[in-house]
Amino acid sequence: FEEFQELTASEFFRKNKQMLGFSGKIRSLTIVFHELITNSFDAAEEAGILPEIKIDLQRLDKDHYVLKHSDNGPGIPEDYVTKVFCTMFAGSKFRNIQSRGQQGLGCSGCVLLSQMTTGKPAKVTSAYKENGKIKAVEMVLKMDVKTNQGLVLEKREVEADKTGVQIELHFKDVSYSLSEQGAYEYIRRTMIGNPHSKIIFRDPTGHKYIFKRASDVIPPLPKEVLPHPKGVTADDLIFMAKHTDKRRFRSLLTSSLSRMSTKRVNEIQEITGIDLNKRPKDMQWDEAERIVELFAKMDFMAPPTSGLIPIGKEQIEKGMIEILNPEFVASTTRKPVTYRGGVAFIIEAGIAYGGDSGRMVGEQRKAEIMRFANRVPLTFDQGSCAITEGLKSIDWKRYGIRDMDNAPITIFVNIVSTQVPYLSTGKQSVAPEPEILHEVRQTTMKIARQLQKYLRAKKAAKEEALR
Amino acid sequence: FEEFQELTASEFFRKNKQMLGFSGKIRSLTIVFHELITNSFDAAEEAGILPEIKIDLQRLDKDHYVLKHSDNGPGIPEDYVTKVFCTMFAGSKFRNIQSRGQQGLGCSGCVLLSQMTTGKPAKVTSAYKENGKIKAVEMVLKMDVKTNQGLVLEKREVEADKTGVQIELHFKDVSYSLSEQGAYEYIRRTMIGNPHSKIIFRDPTGHKYIFKRASDVIPPLPKEVLPHPKGVTADDLIFMAKHTDKRRFRSLLTSSLSRMSTKRVNEIQEITGIDLNKRPKDMQWDEAERIVELFAKMDFMAPPTSGLIPIGKEQIEKGMIEILNPEFVASTTRKPVTYRGGVAFIIEAGIAYGGDSGRMVGEQRKAEIMRFANRVPLTFDQGSCAITEGLKSIDWKRYGIRDMDNAPITIFVNIVSTQVPYLSTGKQSVAPEPEILHEVRQTTMKIARQLQKYLRAKKAAKEEALR
Ligand SMILES: Nc1ncnc2c1ncn2[C@@H]1O[C@H](COP(=O)(O)OP(=O)(O)OP(=O)(O)O)[C@@H](O)[C@H]1O
Ligand SMILES: Nc1ncnc2c1ncn2[C@@H]1O[C@H](COP(=O)(O)OP(=O)(O)OP(=O)(O)O)[C@@H](O)[C@H]1O
Ligand SMILES: [Mg+2]
Ligand SMILES: [Mg+2]
Structure with a gap:
């Protein structure tokens, strides 16, 4: 026991950065984009602002980049900047409100990766409202990995005419790629789930992409969705009781x-x-257990529909039509239900068939699954995801798809929740909770029936034409 | 930012227990067995003791069990008991020595699950040597999830004639199963990787299984394997420099x-x-980078073979013959190599063909992959594991296996390392580091060639017999 030690969260993740998703050169850079973009979207929406992000990726050398990411969100007050960027398990999204972030790890992970691969500090400029006026600071930060705290190397006040956060990070051993796993494809997919946002991206060749707003309507702000009696556990009640100020x-x-x-x-x-x-x-405890057992037998209204904000049927179809040019499209958004713990969630799904649906693997067109969680595209860990498991468990022959793997079909699934049960801190796959698997199946089978109708009609028309 | 919070590790994992592997009733109980068994094996081996574990699982009601787990290890000194069982990211296995544990989460996770599902405290009895005499304490502990600390509810000295740890935990919402994912199968597989150990398991029906020692030889103790110049990063050098007492x-x-x-x-x-x-x-930093770049160009001896302790060819074949009764078996253990960070690892693999090889899925016999890491069976998350990816990337047709999925074949792979790069804190799948994928392929193809020879000879003999 002389070797006995307690690690801080940052020490642990330094040893295990693959658990933050930083595994492989292409994936690592894509995950950085993912963490910074999701933070900017969350922040802008919370402040009722239509998100606009500028990303500039410069290539200094092979596998060596400088990333500048700036947003038009409400900014971060000076006193919170080091906690935001240099402390792990620190954030504002641990509550019962739908948000893309939920772990307090994302941007600290990016600062850690930058520091581990280049030794350089992070440069952060934050412009925020204080007493009605805009105050802005530029800070140079390093993470003290041993203590999970930030060190401010430099700080100065600067001028700013609007609020927002800008961060500049250097990276080595990462790679920008146009492949399916690369940062460009990530941005493209994120626009499907976030049509109200705008991203201006200048890539390493100097090419400037403008991902325009498809909608000027800020989605309604998610509201707090309290744990539901159906599924809340005795431990939840006792934990709440222990930390409440209610009498x-x-x-x-x-x-x-x-x-x-x-x-x-x-x-x-x-x-x-x-x-x-x-x-x-x-x-x-035993009283809490009896209360929870009674909850299970009582009738309660389903969780409120207004707290969770899905992408919505209209936008899913619009997005799929835009990028896949399919001959058939259908989608549906289900009502909220709960999984263990009384946590409310909604599954929405879309199917596109024909046209450019599916994806080319060599010469072969294969079925494609597009997974989203709280409007965020999930690119990696497809094999272990509940969405994949739910979709694979459907008998597609019944719906007219004889060879699902090679069908020209794209299936889009989004899970919306106040707490997405990710399988790891990498946040790329969802745990196979029975209620989630059930909903993925039910939602998808509902629109698969519409596909079945279309395929039958198409076949009938073909046979008719042959006569 | 009024909502801004910092969570402790225990608070985070309470919200995300699926990341500890506690997802689903059967898996949750199996993971509890896994965490307690691996701790007892690590502890006994470190003290030069042949491990012997007694496990008693009583069923109190549907999905409601009491687990008693006791070992013959060196015990835990009284002052460390609460840290061991109630503090996350606390442990003695963060060093550069091969051990089954490496995160400081395992047994605290079991205490957390027990508390979350039953509200009951954990009962721990620890007998350990102090000043040449055996001292024993019995403690009743609760985890304070908010602070990541333990609370001692009761403590008393007891008599003990030998050292060891015993823990008693209650669980609800877990399920004991004889299926492939259940606790019994886990014990059976763990004996393959640990023939020098003995497990006495009394299951909920009262049936007592004795998993005997197949070998009385304690495997040599793993030695510290320092990071290797091939792969060590500039960040590693700077981090070491910051925290060293060397002048x-x-x-x-x-x-x-x-x-x-x-x-x-x-x-x-x-x-x-x-x-x-x-x-x-x-x-x-830039000096450290130049040093590391020079390392990459210099010749260094491969990592020492003595620090890492594989299961070994003899035992792998013995284990496979015992449980699979195959017509053909072959295995090999490779030399140590390193992955990113200069971390040394060894891949060893075994192939069994025919007999009871593979596993029955309904009426169909299918190929089976048995994955191990540091002698510990990996049961879950097979789809995302580097071992699976490496094996799937092999062209099995070249070795005479036309339809790999349905072949009567079991492939055994064990990775041994001072730090296994798991994909999540659930420790059930390995990250696809390029060097690991390469070694899995090379090791397996080497013995696949032996299988190819055997199948050809078998086919030739068959054709001969037909004439
Ligand atoms: N661009 C930004 N503008 C305003 N606030 C931000 C911005 N980026 C991060 N924050 C704040 O910093 C906190 C920490 O961000 P971080 O990405 O580490 O965690 P998170 O988003 O809460 O969860 P996750 O780890 O799942 O991403 C956020 O919760 C938010 O309060
Ligand atoms: N049965 C035991 N006998 C002696 N020491 C033990 C025993 N179980 C646990 N310990 C000690 O308690 C520490 C914490 O155990 P824990 O399972 O939480 O973490 P770990 O084994 O180090 O890593 P992991 O999370 O990967 O299992 C161990 O490192 C070891 O020092
Ligand atoms: Mg975030
Ligand atoms: Mg352990």
């Missing part, structure tokens, strides 16, 4: 759970005989 | 890197012109 357990229930009215609380007290007026800290 | 950079090099002699250091100083006598903290 009575009953007010904890009505304020912390979705669809929990005073009427329902009275029913629960009546049936279980547990005094729900007592202090939260006095609630016992 | 000169040159002594840091000779003491921290494998195969680094004074003669080599003088060569490096000569060629780069960098003064290696200076203090480690004065080494600059």
Whole structure:
């Protein structure tokens, strides 16, 4: 036990950067783009701003780049900048609200990768509103990996006429690629899930791409979606009870759970005989278990539809038509349901058939799965994802697709939730929770039936033409 | 930024227990067995003891169990018990020595799952040597998830005549299963990688299984394998320099890197012109880069073969013959090589053909992959593992296997390393580092050629018999 040590989160991830998704040169750079873009989208939307991002990627040498990423979000107050960029497990997205980020790791991971491959500090400029005026600071930061804290090497005030964050990072051992796993394809896919955003990207050749806004409507802001009685666990109740400032357990229930009215609380007290007026800290485990067992038997309204914000049928079809030029397209967005823990989620799916649907692998056109989570494209770890598992479990022959692997078909699936159960801190695949698998199947089979109709009609028309 | 929070590791994993592998009822219980068994094996071996584990699993109700796990290892000193079982990212295996554990999460994860599903504390009895005498304490512990610390609810001294650790944990929402993913199959596979160990397992029906020792020889203790110049990064040198107590950079090099002699250091100083006598903290990043670039061009002896301890050809074949009764078996253990960071690893592989090789899926016999890492069976996340990817990339037709998916074949692969690059904290799949993929292919193709010979001879004999 002389070797016994406690690591900080940053020490652990330095040893295991593949768990942040930094595995391989192409993937590593794509993940950097992913973490910075998702942060800028989250920040702008939260402030009611239509997101606009400028990305400049310069190639200094083989596998050696400088990335400048700037957004038009609300900025980061000076006192939070080091925590945001140099502390792991630090962030503002641990609450019950749908957001792309949820771990407090993303941009600190990018700073860590930059530092590990080049030894250079990160340069951050943040312009934010303070007392009605715009204040801006330019800071040069290093992460102290041993302590999971940031060190400010330089800091100065600068002028700014609008809010936003700009970060400049150097990287080595990463590679910009136009392949399916590369940063360009990531940006292209992210526009499908985020038509209200604009990205201006200057690539290493100097070519400037402008990914225009397809919509000027800011999507409604997601609202807090409290844990639902269907699925909330005894541990959740006890954990909430331990850390609440509410004085009575009953007010904890009505304020912390979705669809929990005073009427329902009275029913629960009546049936279980547990005094729900007592202090939260006095609630016992076995009592919490009985309450949760009763929840499972009671009728509660489904989780509210307004808290979660899907991409929506219209935009999914629009996006698929735009990039795939298919002969057939269909999509659907389901109602919210919950998975274990009472966490609400929505599955939406789209199918495109024919035209440029599917993707070319050599000479062969193959079926393609486009996975999204909270509007963010998932590029990697397809094999282990619940979305893939759900889709593969469907009997596609029933819907007229005899050889699914080689069909000219693209299937689009997006999961929207306040907490996406990712399989790893790399956030590229979803855990196969039974409720999620079920929803992926149900949602997709619903629109597969529409495809089946189309294929039958097409076949009938063909036979008719042959006569 | 009022919502800005910093989570502790335990808070993060409470929200994301699927990242500890606790996803699904069967898998969750199997992972508990895995974490406790690997800890007991590591501890006993480190103390030069032949491991013996007693496991008692009682079923109290549907999906409700009590697990008692005790070992004959050196025990845990009283002052470390709460850190071991209630603090995440705390452990003794962060050094450059091959061990099954490497994250400081395993048993704390089990305590967390137990607490989350039952609200019950963990009961730990630890008997350990102190000043030549055996001291034993029985402690009742709870994890304070908010602070990543343990709380001792009760503690008392007890009598013990030999050292070891015993833990008793209650679980709900888990399931004991005889299926391939269940705890019993996990124990069976772990015996293949650990023939020198003994496990006595009393299952929920009361049936007592005795998994006997197949060998009375304790495997040699793994030795520290320092990072190798081939692959060590500039960041590694700078990080080591920042945290060393050595006074000169040159002594840091000779003491921290494998195969680094004074003669080599003088060569490096000569060629780069960098003064290696200076203090480690004065080494600059660009200088470290030049040193590392020079390493890549120099000749160094391969990493030492003695530090890493593979299962070995003899035992792999013995294990495969015992459980698969094949008509053909072959295996090989390769020399150590390094992946990025200069981390040494060894790949060993075995092929069994015919007999009970492969596994039955319904009526169909299918090819089976048995993946191991540091002698530990990997049961889950097969789709995303580097071992799977490496094996799938082989053209099996060249070796006489026309339809690999449906061949009566079992392929065994074990990776041995001081740091296995797992894809997630669930530790069930390995990251596809190029050097690892290469070695998996090379090692397997070597024995596939032996299989090819056998199949040809078999075919020739058949044709001969037909005449
Ligand atoms: N461009 C930005 N503008 C404003 N705030 C930002 C920006 N980028 C990051 N932040 C803030 O910094 C926090 C940390 O970001 P980080 O990416 O590390 O974690 P996250 O987005 O919360 O979760 P994840 O690890 O899943 O990405 C965010 O929660 C947000 O509060
Ligand atoms: N049965 C045991 N006997 C002796 N020491 C033990 C035992 N179990 C755990 N330990 C000690 O407690 C530490 C923490 O164990 P834990 O399983 O949490 O992490 P780990 O084994 O180091 O890594 P991993 O998370 O990969 O399993 C170990 O490193 C070891 O020092
Ligand atoms: Mg983020
Ligand atoms: Mg362990």
